[in-house]
Amino acid sequence: MKALEIQNLSIAFGGLRAVRDLQITIPPQVIYGLIGPNGAGKTTIFNMLTGVYRPTAGSIHVFGQALIGKSPSCITRKLHVARTFQNIRLFRELSVLDNILVASDGNNNILALEWIFGSPRSRRYAALQVAQAKKLLELFHLETRIHMLAKNLPYGDQRRLEIARAMATGARLLLLDEPAAGLNPAETETLINLIRFLQKEHAMTILVIEHDMHLVMNVCERIIVLDYGVKIAEGTPHEIQKNPRVIEAYLGSEP
Amino acid sequence: MKKLIVALGAIWLIGYFIIPSVDSYIVSILLYAGINAILAMSLNLVNGCTGQFSMGHAGFMSIGGYIAALITLSLPIQTGLFPLAILTAGCVAAFAGLIVGLPSLRLRGDYLAIVTLGFGEIIRVVLLNINVIGGARGLPNIAHLSNFSWVFGCMVITLFSIERILRSPYGRAFLAVREDEVAAEAMGVDTTHAKLQAFVIGAFFAGCAGALFAHTLRYLNPQIFDFNRSFEIIIIVVLGGMGNIRGSIIAAFLLTFMREALRPLQDITRIDFRMIIYAIMLISLMLLSPEGILSSKWRKRGRS
Ligand SMILES: Nc1ncnc2c1ncn2[C@@H]1O[C@H](COP(=O)(O)OP(=O)(O)O)[C@@H](O)[C@H]1O
Numbered sequence: 001m002k003a004l005e006i007q008n009l010s011i012a013f014g015g016l017r018a019v020r021d022l023q024i025t026i027p028p029q030v031i032y033g034l035i036g037p038n039g040a041g042k043t044t045i046f047n048m049l050t051g052v053y054r055p056t057a058g059s060i061h062v063f064g065q066a067l068i069g070k071s072p073s074c075i076t077r078k079l080h081v082a083r084t085f086q087n088i089r090l091f092r093e094l095s096v097l098d099n100i101l102v103a104s105d106g107n108n109n110i111l112a113l114e115w116i117f118g119s120p121r122s123r124r125y126a127a128l129q130v131a132q133a134k135k136l137l138e139l140f141h142l143e144t145r146i147h148m149l150a151k152n153l154p155y156g157d158q159r160r161l162e163i164a165r166a167m168a169t170g171a172r173l174l175l176l177d178e179p180a181a182g183l184n185p186a187e188t189e190t191l192i193n194l195i196r197f198l199q200k201e202h203a204m205t206i207l208v209i210e211h212d213m214h215l216v217m218n219v220c221e222r223i224i225v226l227d228y229g230v231k232i233a234e235g236t237p238h239e240i241q242k243n244p245r246v247i248e249a250y251l252g253s254e255p
Numbered sequence: 256m257k258k259l260i261v262a263l264g265a266i267w268l269i270g271y272f273i274i275p276s277v278d279s280y281i282v283s284i285l286l287y288a289g290i291n292a293i294l295a296m297s298l299n300l301v302n303g304c305t306g307q308f309s310m311g312h313a314g315f316m317s318i319g320g321y322i323a324a325l326i327t328l329s330l331p332i333q334t335g336l337f338p339l340a341i342l343t344a345g346c347v348a349a350f351a352g353l354i355v356g357l358p359s360l361r362l363r364g365d366y367l368a369i370v371t372l373g374f375g376e377i378i379r380v381v382l383l384n385i386n387v388i389g390g391a392r393g394l395p396n397i398a399h400l401s402n403f404s405w406v407f408g409c410m411v412i413t414l415f416s417i418e419r420i421l422r423s424p425y426g427r428a429f430l431a432v433r434e435d436e437v438a439a440e441a442m443g444v445d446t447t448h449a450k451l452q453a454f455v456i457g458a459f460f461a462g463c464a465g466a467l468f469a470h471t472l473r474y475l476n477p478q479i480f481d482f483n484r485s486f487e488i489i490i491i492v493v494l495g496g497m498g499n500i501r502g503s504i505i506a507a508f509l510l511t512f513m514r515e516a517l518r519p520l521q522d523i524t525r526i527d528f529r530m531i532i533y534a535i536m537l538i539s540l541m542l543l544s545p546e547g548i549l550s551s552k553w554r555k556r557g558r559s
């Protein structure tokens with residue numbers, strides 16, 4: 001079964017056709033890159049994949065399940081798709097730990113009254129949940145910052161926390177929107193290792209939007225290139241680097 | 256849990272041994288302060304913690320007040336009846352919260368404020384026009400069931416419950432909605448559901464506060480629950496700090512005592528100074544300390 005299957009996907013904002021007749025198929029447990037100039041429609045695709053925007057046409061299936069029409073929270077919980085944002089959107093006034101816990105609260109059916117009276121079930125759940133959150137934070141080198149407010153984290157840590165938070169939802173398909181934006185080379189290197197680790201050890205399928213070509217060429221098995229809402233190329237990093245249409249889209253055509 | 260039981264025990268002891276020797280005027284102010292604290296904490300859950308601006312809290316309070324009063328008036332009076340009346344009042348108010356919240360919590364910001372404001376007014380007008388509960392004449396002769404122990408016991412239980420909720424998945428969802436609705440949805444929080452839960456829980460405690468109020472004042476009149484009442488609760492929440500539950504308690508006591516201190520001035524000049532003072536307080540607060548009157552130390556503790 002495919003991790004992600006997008007067929008004939010289109011969306012228009014008024015007269016602007018931001019994405020046109022898009023086809024994407026991603027098998028499970030691979031890392032795909034999504035690149036293209038600014039305004040090509042990359043983030044718009046993520047917004048459709050997470051239920052923020054409703055496509056004007058086409059279909060989306062995640063691990064065989066139809067996605068269109070479901071609410072964003074339902075897509076995260078039931079279809080196990082989670083994302084990060086191009087402009088970091090952490091819960092700024094909450095602690096690092098609470099940011100993770102919000103995501104992992106999930107489908108527990110413990111009643112509010114049980115939480116008030118501290119039923120054994122709620123205590124066990126909370127203890128387990130915090131232990132798991134700490135493990136996850138260790139993976140992202142955030143274990144020493146656990147009680148800091150998210151807004152007080154250094155920028156690079158905020159980027160990593162956003163990925164950790166997406167992981168905490170129990171995602172199987174991870175959508176990363178420019179995760180390396182604003183990172184220094186050392187931080188980018190850490191990020192590259194992290195993305196690879198998530199794919200290998202956590203069996204994640206990852207679709208990453210990125211402008212940092214070093215990252216894209218190094219972690220992505222295949223790359224999809226978008227220009228003006230249309231897919232203009234798809235292939236291995238090697239193929240993409242040599243593709244004349246891609247070079248044209250990025251550098252503009254020769255006169 | 257242990258802390259709660261100790262606090263309730265202490266309140267009962269104070270209520271039993273100390274309060275009878277305290278001036279009854281002071282006690283009555285304390286009772287209204289405690290009731291205001293419950294109202295402010297419950298509104299804070301919606302306005303401060305969940306980031307939804309509700310302006311109709313007096314509406315839920317009045318529903319609770321009338322329901323509880325009708326219960327104790329129509330059934331043979333027994334002290335044991337009072338907790339039952341309080342709980343029923345809370346539940347009916349919570350149900351009203353559900354009915355109001357269901358359609359309106361899809362609205363954002365200003366619209367929600369207007370809808371809840373409208374709700375508060377509608378409830379008042381409806382109460383004015385129901386003859387069996389006295390209409391504009393009001394509902395007199397309500398049993399004197401409320402006392403220090405009940406009010407402060409309920410206040411402590413409210414504080415305990417709300418703080419526990421805030422540290423549970425429910426409360427974390429509320430806070431996430433306040434912080435960033437889009438991100439909350441993306442992380443699997445059903446934001447409409449979370450807002451509704453906060454609204455219903457807030458309405459429940461407001462209903463309980465209404466029940467306590469009815470049996471403290473022993474007389475109800477729809478005009479008591481006009482917009483000024485809702486506004487007063489909002490002022491307390493802002494004063495204590497949005498999202499700061501303990502701050503709400505302190506602000507409730509400050510404001511209630513201040514209002515009483517102003518009463519002689521008001522009696523002499525025959526001007527209602529309250530609203531003027533509130534406005535001045537609100538403006539200076541916004542300029543000087545937008546996070547509330549309390550220091551950040553309190554803020555952290557109140558917030559989990
Ligand atoms: N909600 C919206 N309303 C109108 N236009 C939009 C909206 N979202 C995106 N767009 C437009 O769609 C195009 C693609 O945007 P986006 O997906 O953000 O590009 P990028 O590839 O840089 O992520 C842009 O022209 C943008 O202005």
Ligand SMILES: [Mg+2]
Pocket residue numbers: 042043044086
């Ligand atoms: Mg983008």
